[in-house]
Amino acid sequence: MSVTPEPSSPPSPQPSPQPSDVARYVDETAPLLGLRIPPECREGVTRNLAGLLAAGAVLGEFPVGDTEPAPVFEP
Amino acid sequence: MTPADALGIAAEIRARRVTAREVTARALDRIRARDPSLNCFTAVLAESALRDAESVDASLAADREPGPFAGVPFAVKNLFDVAGLTTLAGSKINAGHPQATRDATAVARLRGAGAVLLGALNMDEYAFGFTTENSHYGPTSNPHDPARVSGGSSGGPGAAVAAGLVPLALGSDTNGSIRVPAALCGVFGLKATYGRLSRAGAALFGISFDHVGPLTTSVRDLAAAYDVMQGPDAADPVCADRPTEACLPRIEEGSGDLRVAVADGHFASRGEPEVFAAVERVAKALGAVRRVTIPENDRARAAATIITASEGASLHLDDLKSRPLDFDPMTRDRFLAGALVPAALYVRAQRFRAWYRERVREIFREVDVLLAPTTPFPAPRIGQDTITVAGDQVPARPMLGLYTQPLSFIGLPVISVPVAGAGPLPLGVQLVAAPWNEAALFRIAAVLERAGVAAAHIAG
Numbered sequence: 001m002s003v004t005p006e007p008s009s010p011p012s013p014q015p016s017p018q019p020s021d022v023a024r025y026v027d028e029t030a031p032l033l034g035l036r037i038p039p040e041c042r043e044g045v046t047r048n049l050a051g052l053l054a055a056g057a058v059l060g061e062f063p064v065g066d067t068e069p070a071p072v073f074e075p
Numbered sequence: 076m077t078p079a080d081a082l083g084i085a086a087e088i089r090a091r092r093v094t095a096r097e098v099t100a101r102a103l104d105r106i107r108a109r110d111p112s113l114n115c116f117t118a119v120l121a122e123s124a125l126r127d128a129e130s131v132d133a134s135l136a137a138d139r140e141p142g143p144f145a146g147v148p149f150a151v152k153n154l155f156d157v158a159g160l161t162t163l164a165g166s167k168i169n170a171g172h173p174q175a176t177r178d179a180t181a182v183a184r185l186r187g188a189g190a191v192l193l194g195a196l197n198m199d200e201y202a203f204g205f206t207t208e209n210s211h212y213g214p215t216s217n218p219h220d221p222a223r224v225s226g227g228s229s230g231g232p233g234a235a236v237a238a239g240l241v242p243l244a245l246g247s248d249t250n251g252s253i254r255v256p257a258a259l260c261g262v263f264g265l266k267a268t269y270g271r272l273s274r275a276g277a278a279l280f281g282i283s284f285d286h287v288g289p290l291t292t293s294v295r296d297l298a299a300a301y302d303v304m305q306g307p308d309a310a311d312p313v314c315a316d317r318p319t320e321a322c323l324p325r326i327e328e329g330s331g332d333l334r335v336a337v338a339d340g341h342f343a344s345r346g347e348p349e350v351f352a353a354v355e356r357v358a359k360a361l362g363a364v365r366r367v368t369i370p371e372n373d374r375a376r377a378a379a380t381i382i383t384a385s386e387g388a389s390l391h392l393d394d395l396k397s398r399p400l401d402f403d404p405m406t407r408d409r410f411l412a413g414a415l416v417p418a419a420l421y422v423r424a425q426r427f428r429a430w431y432r433e434r435v436r437e438i439f440r441e442v443d444v445l446l447a448p449t450t451p452f453p454a455p456r457i458g459q460d461t462i463t464v465a466g467d468q469v470p471a472r473p474m475l476g477l478y479t480q481p482l483s484f485i486g487l488p489v490i491s492v493p494v495a496g497a498g499p500l501p502l503g504v505q506l507v508a509a510p511w512n513e514a515a516l517f518r519i520a521a522v523l524e525r526a527g528v529a530a531a532h533i534a535g
Contacts, residue, residue, distance in 0.1 A: 029415055034396045037411060041399065044408030049415050052384055055377035056420035059427050062374055069425035070432065071283065 016057060022050045079533070080293040081147040081242040081300070085189070088146040089135065095128035095146025099191050102148040106193065106240050112221060114213050115235040117153050118160055119194040124148070127191045134189075142189030143299055149243040152229050153195035154202060155179040155287075156276035164278040165200040165228070167211045168394050168401050179276025180311065181245055181287050181304050188303040193241060196231025200403035202247060202280040203387055203410065204228050205255050205475035206455070210403045214457045217260060218534035219500055223454040226256030226475065232290045233260035239533045243300055244290045247274075249281045250379055251449075251479025253288050254491040258449035258503025259475075261493040261532030263297045263520070264290045268510045269486025270315040272301075273308035279390060281383040282313075283425070284483050292531035294520045297490065298323040301513065317511070325514050326521035333515055335363040338447040338507070341372035342478055345465055346451035349497035354448055356494065357504045360528045361519065363446060367438055375431050375481035378424035382484075384413030385421045432485040439509035444519050449491045449503030451477050482507055490516045492529035501532045 017025075023046045030037050037045055087093050103121050110116050134141040151157065154164040156175035163169050178186065186192060197215045199207055207215040207230025215230040217223040218238035225234040229246025233256025236244050246253040248266040257264025265288045272287050279285050289300035305319040337343075337358050343351060358364070388395065388410050391402075395414055399407060438445075455462055455471045462471040482489055487510060491503040508515045523529035 026415060030411075033414060035411065035414060036396070036399070038400055041408050041411060045411045045415075048384075048409050048412035052381055052412055052416050052420070055380050056416075056423065058374055058377045059381070059420070059423050062371070062427065064426050064430040067426045067430045069422055070428040071425060 016054050017050065019046065019050060022046050022053065025049070079239065079242060081144060081291065081296040082293070084147050084242060085143060085145045088131070089141070091135065095131040095191065096125060098146050099124050099128035099148055099193070102193060102241065109238055109240060113216050113218060113234055113238055115196055115215055115231045115238065115240060116150065116194045117163060117197050117212055117231070120192060123159070124191050124193050127186070131189055131191065142187065143303065144185060144243070145189035147190045147243060148193045148241045149185060149190045149245070150193045150196050150232070150235055150241045151182055151245040152198050152232050152247060154198060154247060154278040155182050155245060157182060157192065157195060160195060162278055163195070164202070165198040165209055165212070166403070168398065175276070177276070180273040180308050181277070184304045185245070185300065190243065196235055196244060198231055199228035200406045201278070201387065201391065202228040202249055202252055203406040205251060205472055207231065207256070208405060208457060210405055216457070217454045219261065219532065220454065222456055223500070224259065224457050226259035226454065228252040229256045229290065233257055233262060233264070236260065236262045236290050236292060237532065237534055242292055243296060245287060246290055247277055248286045248288060248483060249284045250383060250483055251476040253286070253290060254449050254479045254489060254503065254505060255475050257290050257491040257493070258501070259454040261501030262290050262292055263294060263493060263531060264288065264491045265297050265301055266483060266489045267301060267513055268488045270313050271317070271488070271511070271513070272304050273311040273314040275308050275310035275314070281386045283382050283386060284379065284486070286483065292533060294326055294517065294524045295323060297520070298326055298517050320514065322514050322517040326517050328518050330361060330519055330522050333443040333519065334441070335361045335444045335446065335519065336365040336367045336442045337363055338369060338445045339366040340368040341481070342369070342447040345477060346448055347464060350448040350451055350502055353494045353496065353502045354446055354504050356528055357446055357492070357523060360523055360526045365442070367442055367445065369438060369481070370434055371431060372481045374427060375484050376477070378427045379480050379484040381416060381420055381424040382428070384409060385416045388413030428484060435485055435487070436509070443508060443512065443515050445507040447505045447507060448478050449505050450475050453496050453498070453500035453502055478505065486510060488513045488516055490520050492520050492523055493531050494529055
């Protein structure tokens with residue numbers, strides 16, 4: 001429940017994924033979700049997903065302790 | 076505060092110096108003359124607008140109270156439901172949807188206050204953009220330079236107000252989509268606290284950050300529109316169960332003991348010098364010398380980007396599966412990429428959001444209003460992919476959200492006030508407060524307007 005910034009230990013930095021790995025992830029994951037990526041979109045989707053994964057890496061290397069996610073469900 | 080603002084028009088109509096019908100007919104004429112070159116409107120409701128205006132005139136003739144916006148023309152971003160219109164949300168896909176059967180709550184509340192709806196306004200497809208370069212319906216030009224963008228995603232609203240087509244428009248803001256066009260077009264824009272104004276009947280985009288709000292030519296219009304739209308709404312699960320806290324009666328209070336500071340660090344770098352000069356002019360007018368630093372804003376942008384892409388893709392997943400090529404090429408690849416984001420990253424971003432919110436709460440224990448630029452540069456050219464800022468070449472479109480995105484990420488109330496730039500293009504300065512403290516923003520904005528530091532730029 002705490003949102004104190006002090007972590008026990010920071011996660012280690014994560015290397016950015018290689019473009020070819022992201023393209024392979026797109027090719028293999030999209031069909032599992034029922035998505036057909038049109039050929040003219042493949043490069044743009046790969047580039048944008050690489051950006052999103054890089055954003056995720058930026059977050060992953062930052063410690064947030066035991067902070068819970070912002071949305072709170074009220075039953 | 077000019078006679079052309081919404082409350083000024085309402086006063087003229089109420090005093091029977093002009094009829095609502097005459098005002099509406101004149102506004103429709105102006106739209107017919109100016110809009111073909113600007114491309115703000117995707118639908119003009121001439122017949123129903125004249126009918127509504129006649130109804131206002133009839134109320135006045137019968138001594139019935141027509142409401143504070145009696146006969147004031149307004150228009151709304153085309154993601155708001157308007158009974159009898161199909162809600163496009165900037166898309167070709169939604170053009171095949173049935174017509175809305177009722178008005179969105181915000182639209183209904185403004186109409187209930189006497190405002191006359193003239194039509195629906197252009198936007199980036201599904202609100203996923205900062206420039207309103209819509210491939211289906213064409214780009215909306217900036218009224219101050221038609222070769223430049225109007226900002227987005229509420230570009231139609233920003234340009235329609237700045238061109239004097241309507242004195243009041245409604246937009247929505249997820250990462251900056253009211254504030255960016257307000258700044259680039261030179262008008263006032265409000266993004267209230269997340270949950271303050273009902274989003275019911277507005278097409279959603281990033282549900283964690285979606286807000287609706289007004290764009291106007293004066294502070295008092297902004298306050299009056301905000302006051303009319305406040306209040307609980309069971310139709311929007313995010314809308315707070317809070318009573319209306321009227322701000323219009325408070326705009327003459329002055330800055331008093333409000334503690335104002337300039338945001339430095341992230342908010343004082345990576346922009347053009349004229350942007351920071353505008354912030355300094357505002358700070359000087361308010362006597363604000365204190366500087367405060369909000370930490371980790373780049374991570375806030377990263378988290379907001381992940382959440383927006385994931386939530387937006389989730390909303391449109393069925394269409395992304397069945398008809399991806401019907402999406403605008405300007406949004407399509409980003410939506411498809413959003414559908415492939417691992418859930419763990421999304422949840423991590425929501426955890427960071429709670430961390431960041433707590434840091435900013437600490438700052439607002441010491442400060443009431445923060446000043447920050449709205450955009451890092453004035454309006455780019457239509458079609459411009461990159462821009463050189465502070466010596467670095469960067470992608471122009473996402474950079475427009477550099478200073479707005481971290482603030483909507485945690486739902487803070489913000490007014491973007493228009494200020495003069497170094498050239499003919501206007502700029503905006505964000506006034507930022509703690510959650511639910513919109514009143515402080517209106518008081519400061521009114522001080523700046525009275526001092527002549529903030530003023531709408533209306534293109535002749």
